[in-house]
Amino acid sequence: MTILREALVLVHLVGFALLLGGWAAQAIRRAYTTTLLFRIGLGIMIGSGLLLAIPFPAGIQLDYVKLAVKLVVALAIGGMFGVVITRERGGKPTAGPFWTIGALILLNAVIAVFWH
Ligand code: HEM
Structure with missing residues (x-):
């Protein structure tokens, strides 16, 4: 189960790379519009983030106030x-x-x- 959590963190970080990279690629050419990369990146962030919010493996402590704030910010991005x-x-x-x-x-x- 630990390896599953680690794999999900990796997916979460790949989503972060796509989202921030997609945004930066537009910013650098001053094209202030969204692209498919933004939506794919944010989808991965919210999907993998919600799975990471499941308390596994047994005994793990999660801060649900922090996670709720992150979810609200992610929805605001959407x-x-x-x-x-x-x-x-x-x-x-x-x-x-x-x-x-x-x-x-x-x-x-x-x-x-x-x-x-
Ligand atoms: C744009 C949206 C988001 C960004 C930029 C983001 C960014 C990150 C980054 C950089 C990390 C790795 C750093 C660390 O573990 O200290 C991380 C971990 C994590 N994120 Fe997010 N995140 C986003 C959305 C979400 C959402 C919506 C949730 C769930 C509601 C979530 C849940 C988590 C959890 C549980 C971890 C810790 C993984 C672990 O160490 O077990 N994230 N996030």
Whole structure:
């Protein structure tokens, strides 16, 4: 069961790489829109994160306040995807919500690492 948790952490980190990498690839060419990579990355983060929230192997201690905050931030990222897509269709500027997505991705990584 330990190896399963470790494999899920690896999947979670691959999702993080896709999400932040997808965002950074757009940011660097100043194209403030979302791509399929964003959605795949966030889907992996939420899917693997929820599986990691299951308390296994036996005896593991999980901080459910921390995990709830991470879930709320992840859902807010999804909401911001919607804002970017709607604004893009309406021909409105997308930079604001796009940078907010980057800040929220980083916020969740900071919470993951620094919240004990
Ligand atoms: C954009 C969304 C997210 C980002 C950027 C993110 C980032 C990370 C990172 C960098 C780690 C590894 C660092 C560490 O273990 O200290 C981690 C671990 C973890 N994440 Fe996330 N995460 C996200 C979403 C979620 C969600 C939605 C959940 C569950 C509700 C979740 C649950 C966990 C758990 C349980 C671990 C610890 C794994 C372990 O050591 O057993 N994450 N996350």
